[in-house]
Amino acid sequence: MLYSDKVMDHFMHPRNVGEIEDATATGTVGNPKCGDIMKVFLKIEGDVIVDAKFMTFGCGSAIATSSMATEMIKGRTIDEALSLTNKAVAEALDGLPPVKMHCSLLAEQAVKAALKEYYEENGGIPADKQKYFDVLEEDEHSV
């Protein structure tokens, strides 16, 4: 099988699918041309992400990484979510095939894009947090 059991589990039974109507922030990355788009919705209270949901157009690993990434930040603080990496998402899924690693980057980027929107609506990204958003400049397909 191309995918690990964990990837298949998150693909067959994705966690956190859907929209948060009153989301604090959303982040959309990818494009239909490449065959994958991820949209992440965050509900933030104080400095805690109380809820995270996603909608994804993409392959099995795009859906599985969206599911895992939202699981990994739900109930966590913003600072904890900022330290999420694509590697950690892939590892939590027991690895991804090399050609699918870009999907995990997309998942990290979707979370970071939502957090960026959150900061921008709340006075801007603090200087010491800027480094966590460098990943948004990366080309997903360079991974």
Added chain:
Amino acid sequence: MAGQDVKRVYLDNAATTIVRQEVIDEMLPLFTENYGNASSIYKEGQKAKSTLEDARSRIAKSLGAEASEIYFTSCGTESDNWAIKGAAYRYAKKGKHIITSIIEHHAILHSCESLAKQGFEITYLPVDEFGLVLPSDLEAAIRPDTILVTIMMANNEIGTIQPIEELAAICKEKKVLFHTDAVQAGGTLHIDVKSLGVDMLSLSGHKLHAPKGVGLLYIRKGVAISNFMDGGAQERAKRAGTENLPYIMGFAKALELAVADIDENAARLQKIRDNLIDEVLSRIPHTRLNGHADKRLPGNVNFSFEFIEGESLLLLLDHMGFACSSGSACTSGSLDPSHVLLAIGLPHEIAHGSLRVSIGKYNTEEEVMSIVPALEVIVQRLRDMSPLYDDFVKNRTSAYISCNRCGK
């Protein structure tokens, strides 16, 4: 959704087919009894030789060719490589221009790319929205230095059948060699090399219920191309290597059986095909048929489902027991979706959401049609998590494939 123990329905007969029992029966004695080397002079060798020539005659008869015009190879890809590179190297002094189409199989396209790196010039003919090459385009592309034209008989993804007689006639008039990759046509379409008027034709065994590992190249008498495999004097000293007799005989038997009931088989497949197309298009909105309605392989169906991606679709279909294929980038390992679907004018996102169902001789109508309710469930499930569909439902974007019910 269904689990691990569901009944399997194999709907990827364009990828490969099950080997017919009659074919296996014909092959088995050639492993243990009649196993000689056809090049040896003693009895076992001569017996093998006569079996080989029997297979060659039977294949030739099935294709309307002379036995001496049939050369056995290891697969369709080898036949395509040999035809193209063999003609290119043989006639390089005459000219270095080759014409093909933009929707060929990679065995053709990559052979041409390899020649382009060696100084040959390749013209890729476009196709119309149904995947047809226009004969007028071919006529206009032929130059004094054109040495070869290669156009597939039927497309492996969308099933479009090209007007081979017409294309071959143009080449004949302009005195340019014409090759066709007939791998997908083998077993379901009539192939008569003389009435097609082709100079070379590639065929593969495993697409027509023979085993993998055997193919052939028809080379019309009077056409000379360079050798591809160097070595012994097998295949009239044109394709070296000990002949794979059991597989060649299996190929001969499978082709013979296919030709024997080709019209009945094609009519049955076509009926199931059209039924499936009608049902899916009427039951799943924002879906289109890719390829031509009539000029289409009897067992080929290719849909695009808007707002979803093909690999997810295949994984869920697999889980429900169905083996199919897709032209999405994710299933090919490249970043771009199928070159064929892009060539017929589909935008990338529509090409990513494609599904090919290829129906074969051993599929029942009932099992083929059982994919329809599965597709309804799966497509809706994927759309429900797609941000593209969400945008459409909330009127933020419009659909590329309009709904067959509401027209939206």
